[in-house]
Amino acid sequence: MLQKLKSVRFVLTIGLVLSILFAGISAYYKIRYWGFSFAPKKKTAVWTVEAHVAFEPTGDPIKVVITRPTPSKDFKVLDEDTVAPKYTVNMTKDKVVLTTKPKTKHQDVYYRVLMYDNVDSNGKTPAARADKIVRPVLSEQETNVAMEVLETASKLEGDAVQQVIFLLNQTPPDQTVQAFMPERSTNKETAQAIIDLLALKNVSARMVRGIKLQEEKKTFVPDVMIEAYIDKMWKIYDIKTGKKGLPSSFVVFQRGADSMFDVTGGENSSIKYSVMKSLRSSFKMAGHRAKLANQQTSFGYSIYNLPVNQQNALKWLMIFPLAILVVVLMRNVIGISTMGTFTPMLIAMSLVETGFWAGLVCFALIIGMGVAIRAGLSKLNLLLVPRISAVVIFVILIMQFLAIIGYNWNWSIASSALFFPIIITAWIIERASITWEEEGAKNAMKQIVYSVLVAIITYFVIVNEYIRHIMFAFDELNLVILFVVMLLGTYTGYRVTELMRFAPLAKKEK
Amino acid sequence: MFERLKSMVRPSALRAAGVLGMNARNYDIIAQNNQRSLYPLVDDKVQTKGLANKIGINTPRLIGVIEVQNKVDSFLELVKGFDEFVIKPAHGSGGKGVLVIKKYTDKEFVTASEKVLNYNEVYQHISNILSGLYSLGGRYDVAVLEEMVHFSNQFQDYSFQGIPDVRVIVYQGFPAMAMMRLATRESGGRANLHQGAVGVGIDIKTGKAIAAVQHNRPVKFHPDTKADLMNLQVPFWREHLEIAVKGYDMTGLGYLGADIVLDKFRGPMMLELNARPGLAIQIANGRGMRDVLENIKNNYPKGLNFEQRLDYVLDVAKA
Numbered sequence: 001m002l003q004k005l006k007s008v009r010f011v012l013t014i015g016l017v018l019s020i021l022f023a024g025i026s027a028y029y030k031i032r033y034w035g036f037s038f039a040p041k042k043k044t045a046v047w048t049v050e051a052h053v054a055f056e057p058t059g060d061p062i063k064v065v066i067t068r069p070t071p072s073k074d075f076k077v078l079d080e081d082t083v084a085p086k087y088t089v090n091m092t093k094d095k096v097v098l099t100t101k102p103k104t105k106h107q108d109v110y111y112r113v114l115m116y117d118n119v120d121s122n123g124k125t126p127a128a129r130a131d132k133i134v135r136p137v138l139s140e141q142e143t144n145v146a147m148e149v150l151e152t153a154s155k156l157e158g159d160a161v162q163q164v165i166f167l168l169n170q171t172p173p174d175q176t177v178q179a180f181m182p183e184r185s186t187n188k189e190t191a192q193a194i195i196d197l198l199a200l201k202n203v204s205a206r207m208v209r210g211i212k213l214q215e216e217k218k219t220f221v222p223d224v225m226i227e228a229y230i231d232k233m234w235k236i237y238d239i240k241t242g243k244k245g246l247p248s249s250f251v252v253f254q255r256g257a258d259s260m261f262d263v264t265g266g267e268n269s270s271i272k273y274s275v276m277k278s279l280r281s282s283f284k285m286a287g288h289r290a291k292l293a294n295q296q297t298s299f300g301y302s303i304y305n306l307p308v309n310q311q312n313a314l315k316w317l318m319i320f321p322l323a324i325l326v327v328v329l330m331r332n333v334i335g336i337s338t339m340g341t342f343t344p345m346l347i348a349m350s351l352v353e354t355g356f357w358a359g360l361v362c363f364a365l366i367i368g369m370g371v372a373i374r375a376g377l378s379k380l381n382l383l384l385v386p387r388i389s390a391v392v393i394f395v396i397l398i399m400q401f402l403a404i405i406g407y408n409w410n411w412s413i414a415s416s417a418l419f420f421p422i423i424i425t426a427w428i429i430e431r432a433s434i435t436w437e438e439e440g441a442k443n444a445m446k447q448i449v450y451s452v453l454v455a456i457i458t459y460f461v462i463v464n465e466y467i468r469h470i471m472f473a474f475d476e477l478n479l480v481i482l483f484v485v486m487l488l489g490t491y492t493g494y495r496v497t498e499l500m501r502f503a504p505l506a507k508k509e510k
Numbered sequence: 511m512f513e514r515l516k517s518m519v520r521p522s523a524l525r526a527a528g529v530l531g532m533n534a535r536n537y538d539i540i541a542q543n544n545q546r547s548l549y550p551l552v553d554d555k556v557q558t559k560g561l562a563n564k565i566g567i568n569t570p571r572l573i574g575v576i577e578v579q580n581k582v583d584s585f586l587e588l589v590k591g592f593d594e595f596v597i598k599p600a601h602g603s604g605g606k607g608v609l610v611i612k613k614y615t616d617k618e619f620v621t622a623s624e625k626v627l628n629y630n631e632v633y634q635h636i637s638n639i640l641s642g643l644y645s646l647g648g649r650y651d652v653a654v655l656e657e658m659v660h661f662s663n664q665f666q667d668y669s670f671q672g673i674p675d676v677r678v679i680v681y682q683g684f685p686a687m688a689m690m691r692l693a694t695r696e697s698g699g700r701a702n703l704h705q706g707a708v709g710v711g712i713d714i715k716t717g718k719a720i721a722a723v724q725h726n727r728p729v730k731f732h733p734d735t736k737a738d739l740m741n742l743q744v745p746f747w748r749e750h751l752e753i754a755v756k757g758y759d760m761t762g763l764g765y766l767g768a769d770i771v772l773d774k775f776r777g778p779m780m781l782e783l784n785a786r787p788g789l790a791i792q793i794a795n796g797r798g799m800r801d802v803l804e805n806i807k808n809n810y811p812k813g814l815n816f817e818q819r820l821d822y823v824l825d826v827a828k829a
Contacts, residue, residue, distance in 0.1 A: 332533060381634045384641035438606070439705060492534040494525075499518045502531075502789075504726060505798055506523035 009490050016483035023476040030474065034286040034299065040469030043279040044116050046078060047213045049251065050274045051111045055266030057103040062087075062265035064098040066111045067254045069210070075115045075251055078288055084109035094254070107266065115251060116285060131229070131256075133204045136196040146200055148176045153197075158242060161205070161228045161235070164197050165242035187224040191239050192257075194226055204229040208236060209260060210252040217275040222253060222260055283311070303475060315472045319462045321481040322471055323348060326458045328488050335495025338451040339431050346424050347451070348458035354416030356459065360452075362402065362416045363425075367448065369398050370429035371436070378433065392426040528798030530789060539803065543682065543764025544785050551761045552783040555600045555654050565760045567753050568779040570596065573655040582636045585655065586616065594658040597636060599644040599651045603784075605700055607644030609635055610658060623671055623699050659781075660774040664745055667737040668692050671699035676712065676744060676770045676778075678754035679787055679799070683764075683819050684810055685751050686802045688712040689794040690744065694724070695734045703790045708732060710739055711795030715824055717747025721796040728796070748820065749778045755816045757783050765803075767791075 030036040035044070051066050064084075068091070069075065082089050082096060087109065090097040096111050138146060152174060153163040168177055168190060181193045191207050198205040205228040212223045225246075227234045236246050246252070254260060263269040283304050290299035299305055303314050323345045330336050330344075338344050351359040373394050377387060399417040406414030428448070436444040461467065471477060494502075524531070530539070552558055562569045573595055574588035589595045594614075599607040609632070610622035619627045627635075636653045638644070645651040661673045668674060672693030679687045689709050693699045696706035703709050708729060711721040719742035722729050731738055744750060754768035757780065767787025773779050792799050814822060 335532070381631070383637055384643045490537065492531070492537045494521050494529070494531040495533065496518075498529075498531050499521060499524065500515070501726065502524055502527075502529045502792065502798075503517045503519045504723075504728070505527045505529050505792060505796065506519040 009487065012483055012487045012490065016480065016487060019476070019479040019483050023474065023480050026476045027474045030286075033290060034304075035282065035289045036286065036473045037282075038466070038470055038473075040465050044282045044285045046114055046116045046278050046280050046285075047251075048112060048114050048276040048278065049211050049213075050276075051261070052272045052274070053109050053111075053261055053263065053269065054272070055107055055263045055269035057105070057107055057266050059102050059104070060265035061102055062098075062100050062107070062263070064109055064264075064266075065262040066096045066098075066271070067258075067260050068094055068096055068111075069113060069115070070094055070252050070255070076289065078114040078116055078285075080111075080113045082109065082111050102265065116280075131204050131206055133199050133202060135199050138196075142180075143200075145176060145179045146197060149174075149180050150197060150201060152176055159230070160201060160203060161194075161198065161226075161230070161237050162242040162244075164194050165237060165239060168193060169240055169242075187221065187239060191224045191226050194239060198228060206234075206256050208252055209254045210250055211273055211275060212247070213249040213251060213275055213277070215275070215277045217273075219273050220270065222273065223250065225250065227255065315468070318471045318475055318478065319468055320345075321478045321485075322467065323458050323462050325481050325485055326461050327454065328485050330454045330457065332488055332491060333495060335497035336450050336454055337447075338454050339428055339447050340424070340451075343424055343428060344451050344454035345458055346421050347455035348462060350419045350421065351455065351459045352463050353419040356463075358413040358416045359419070360456075361413050363420060363452075365402065365414075366395065366398055366417060366420060366425060367429060367432070370395055370425070371432055373398075374429050374433040378437065388426060388430050391429055392422060395422050395426045395429070524798070528801035529792060530798060530800040530803070532789060534800070535789060539681075539765050540786060544766070545762070548761055548763055549785050552763065552766070552785050553601055555598065555602075555782060556652065558783055559654075559656075561760045562780055565756055567756050567760065568773075568776055569656075570659055570773075570779055570781070571657040573657060575600070576636060576640070576653040576655070579637065579640055582633055582640070582653075585632070585636060585653075588655055592657065596656050596658050597632075597639070598654050598656070599639040600654050601645035601649065601651045602639075604702060607635075607639055612658060659771050659779065662745075662772040662774045664772060665692075665742075667735050668732055668739070668742060670695050670732070670734040672697070672701055672707075673771055675701055675781060676750055676772075677787065677791060678751065678768045678770065679791060680754050680758050680766050680768060681764065681803050681806050682810070683755060683758040683814070683816070684806045684823055685714055685754050686806060687791050687795055687799055688714055688717075688750075688754075689791045690719070690742065692732060692739075694732070703794075708739065709790060709794030710742055711791075711797075712742075712744060714751075717744035717750065718742070721794065723793050723796075726793055744772075746772065746778050748824065751820055751823070752816065753778055753780045755820055759816055761785075 027036075049069075053064055053066060055064075064087075068080070069077070080091075082098065084098050084100075087098040087100045090099070098109055136146075149167065150164070153167040156163045156166050158166060167174060168181070170177070181189065185193070188207070195205045195207065205226055208225045208227050209222040210225075211217075211219075224239060225236055226239055227236045229235075235244060237244055238247070261269070261271045286304055287299055303311060306314070324342070327342060327345050331338070331341070347363065350363070353359075354362060370391065374391055377390060382390065399420070399422070402414040402417035406412060406417070428451070432444045432448055435447055550557065551561060556572075556575055559569050559572055573592060574585075576582055576585060576588075585597075594610075594612040596611070597609040602608065611619045611632070612622055613620040617629055619629075619632050621627065639651055639653040642650050659673055665674045668690075669692045674690055674692045676688060676690050678685050689711050691701035691703065692708040692710065693701050694706055694708055698705065701707045703723075706725060708722055708724045710719045712718065713720050719740050722739040724733065730740065750770050750772075753770050757766055757768045758764075761783060763783070763785055765785075765787070767784040769781040769784065770778050771781050789799070811822065
């Protein structure tokens with residue numbers, strides 16, 4: 001007997017451990033590849049960056065080259081497209097090439113990229129070797145100024161690159177700096193000055209251009225950062241603050257000094273970037289993430305690929321096992337007896353829909369009216385099945401009555417009546433009445449209070465948005481709950497209420 | 511409520527006292543000793559009675575069984591020739607749905623608690639039994655009509671109305687613990703402990719009272735009759751135990767509770783057997799049952815017949 005108990009527990013414990021392992025691995029997998037999180041974040045930000053190239057054709061065959069964002073793990077590209085009628089589109093690794101026959105009228109072409117999931121990068125791009133250092137061509141006087149600038153910079157804090165950046169950005173500007181570069185220089189000019197200065201110190205550096213994602217941004221110039229090759233790695237710096245690392249909102253389009261776009265067969269060309277932010281359901285994005293991670297099959301067979309209404313139904317179902325666990329704990333570990341095993345759970349489910357106080361007050365109203373009517377019914381001495389059927393019909397009538405009252409008096413508490421399960425409510429009324437008749441009002445009240453108490457506890461577990469999100473997003477947890485419930489099926493210790501019930505026996509032993 | 515919380519004891523204290531908890535009862539005792547397929551033998555009082563008669567256990571004599579609604583009308587014909595009778599559901603539990611008629615005419619029926627019912631009310635009661643109002647799980651049921659027990663004067667001072675009965679727990683064929691349940695005014699003449707009846711722990715070897723409780727608290731005197739409960743001695747004790755022990759042979763249930771009443775004329779009679787007897791008996795006896803059951807399982811001889819088991823228990827207990 002004991003042997004058998006041990007082996008059952010052993011098997012179940014192994015099952016529990018395996019299910020925890022499985023849930024853990026699966027949770028890691030979902031977070032890593034599908035972008036799930038423990039927090040109930042329902043929306044994912046999707047950034048749309050649009051490059052608009054405009055030019056006047058010269059009459060030659062046209063070729064427009066626009067740089068694409070460099071593929072990286074920091075951003076995932078949801079979609080990419082071009083709006084350029086009658087152009088032939090060719091995508092290379094880092095460029096979009098649009099070609100067409102000669103045109104006569106003003107031309108507008110668009111390249112659009114949708115991105116999401118920018119995560120902090122460490123700002124270090126490993127690179128096997130540095131670019132060749134291109135020393136700037138400077139006059140002797142300019143070289144002297146540059147050396148002076150470097151000399152001043154070396155007295156500042158930070159590493160070699162930061163020292164230069166800090167100096168160039170000082171306000172009011174240092175005199176030597178004023179001599180070296182114009183006061184109102186563009187970002188690009190500043191970046192170039194930094195690169196030139198670093199070249200003199202034999203540090204290889206390059207320009208990094210891209211777009212800083214900001215809502216409703218429109219700009220003709222890309223944002224600029226610089227990268228320096230230090231300790232066999234490319235390190236990225238902000239050219240204004242000298243801060244190291246790639247900001248989470250910065251999308252790199254191009255490294256090096258090449259132009260961001262190039263038009264052949266056109267003149268007066270310009271490029272304009274605009275940025276837009278939109279929000280999408282995280283679960284919808286999961287499919288795309290899975291596709292990027294080559295995990296499409298497993299995603300296809302998960303619940304998140306189902307139609308939305310089925311997903312919503314499942315989301316509701318996924319909370320049941322947890323509620324059941326609460327019921328099992330209440331009965332077998334705490335030892336509270338309730339009317340019907342799962343009745344409190346169903347009441348709790350209703351409370352979630354009605355809201356706590358409204359639901360509780362309304363439920364009390366229904367039960368109160370029901371028991372009063374049932375007391376009248378019992379005088380008629382009806383047979384069991386017709387009697388409980390009559391109670392069911394009365395419950396429906398009460399709900400209808402409350403719904404109408406609630407609507408007309410604008411009293412939402414009454415309106416929530418419709419959310420309670422009819423049959424369960426009828427049985428509660430029936431049992432309460434029988435208990436009342438046989439064992440007195442006190443016992444009947446006690447039973448109802450215990451049932452509602454368990455319902456309230458269950459309610460607070462399942463109403464939590466985090467818990468509901470986690471039970472849906474990481475549905476393998478239900479397997480863990482299954483084994484916990486089965487293990488509780490072998491629990492032979494005392495119930496908490498028994499510690500009170502049998503207290504006189506323990507005291508005697510002392 | 512809070513007072514009760516304060517009275518909570520540590521689990522280790524209960525374990526030391528050998529108290530059997532509900533989970534352990536279900537898992538270690540009932541599930542291991544009582545085969546599910548044997549339950550109908552005790553859940554259906556008609557079957558139980560048949561088996562009991564076969565093996566020679568005294569039970570209240572069966573008058574008749576009403577199985578279908580259109581036979582309800584014939585109950586008066588069935589009881590013809592009997593001065594009093596009892597109507598009970600075959601699948602009832604805890605005394606629910608039991609109607610004791612001690613005097614009647616064609617129109618009026620006087621119950622044990624002196625309530626006067628008319629024909630319709632009795633008819634209705636039988637209908638309710640058939641529709642499953644009192645049966646386990648609300649299944650359709652049959653109504654059993656049987657002879658009334660003539661409650662022995664022996665216990666007159668110990669019970670307020672109602673019939674006191676003896677509950678004996680039989681474990682693997684050996685009587686393990688016993689108690690007597692005495693109705694009180696508060697319990698409304700019923701012998702249910704949770705309704706306020708008095709539970710008296712009875713010594714297995716002698717049939718004498720060892721402790722008594724009402725509402726979980728020790729009592730010395732019956733609250734209504736003021737009789738000294740410690741003077742209680744169950745007469746025909748060996749015969750009581752014999753019925754209980756035979757219950758094991760007749761059903762094969764390793765853990766059962768036998769409810770026995772003492773009839774003035776026919777001696778101890780078995781009222782019913784229970785495959786899931788409760789744990790309140792421990793409180794009435796003032797001691798845990800787990801040790802007792804474990805001792806029986808580990809140290810008592812196997813393969814004895816009921817006579818030998820009875821001798822063994824009474825001798826062992828005497829020593």
